[in-house]
C-alpha cells in the first residue's frame with residue numbers, strides 16, 4: 173500500500189486522510205521533515221495558504237517539501253494546496269512563499285472576495301462524467317505553461333471556462349475540494365500516480381524478479 177502523507181499544519185487534513193484510506197492507501201499526517209521523508213506522495217490540503225506556508229517554514233518543512241517535489245515526489249494540492257504548488261501567485265502578500273513545481277500562475281480568492289463558497293460542475297474527462305465541485309475562497313489558474321495539462325475548467329456561470337484542475341508530471345492541483353464531497357475520482361487519480369511512481373522506483377519488486 174502506498175504511504176501517502178497529508179501536510180497536517182492547518183486545513184482540512186482529516187477529510188484527505190479519510191479519502192486516501194478509502195482508496196486503499198496508507199495515509200499519514202505529516203508535521204515534521206522525518207515524516208515527509210517516509211512518504212511515497214504528499215497531499216497539500218485546503219486551508220489558508222499564507223498560514224500553511226508560514227507554519228511549514230517554521231517546522232522546517234518548506235525546504236524539504238520544495239526539494240522533494242523537485243525530485244519527483246508526487247503531490248496533490250487542493251485549493252490552498254494548489255496555491256502552494258504554483259510557481260507564481262497573484263493577489264497574495266508580497267512575501268508569500270511557495271513550494272512551486274507546477275508552471276502556472278494562480279490567482280488567490282479569484283472568484284471574488286465576496287463569494288465565500290459556491291458549487292459548480294467541472295468536467296475532468298474522468299469516467300463517470302462531470303464532477304460536482306465545491307469551491308471555498310478558491311484560486312483559479314490564470315495562466316498555464318506549455319508543459320501543464322489542463323484537466324478541467326468551470327462549466328457555465330460567470331467563471332465559465334476558468335481552469336480549475338491541472339497536472340504536470342507527478343503533480344496535480346485543483347481549485348476545488350474533492351475531499352469534501354465523497355467523489356473519490358480525483359484522489360483515485362492521485363493514488364494511481366503515486367502507485368506508478370513507486371513501481372517506477374522499484375521495477376524489480378514489481379515484476380517479482382531479482383534485479
Ligand code: GLN
Nearest residue numbers: 218219220221251252309
Ligand atoms: N483562500 C485560501 C488561500 O489563499 C484558500 C482557500 C481554501 O483552501 N479553501 O489559501
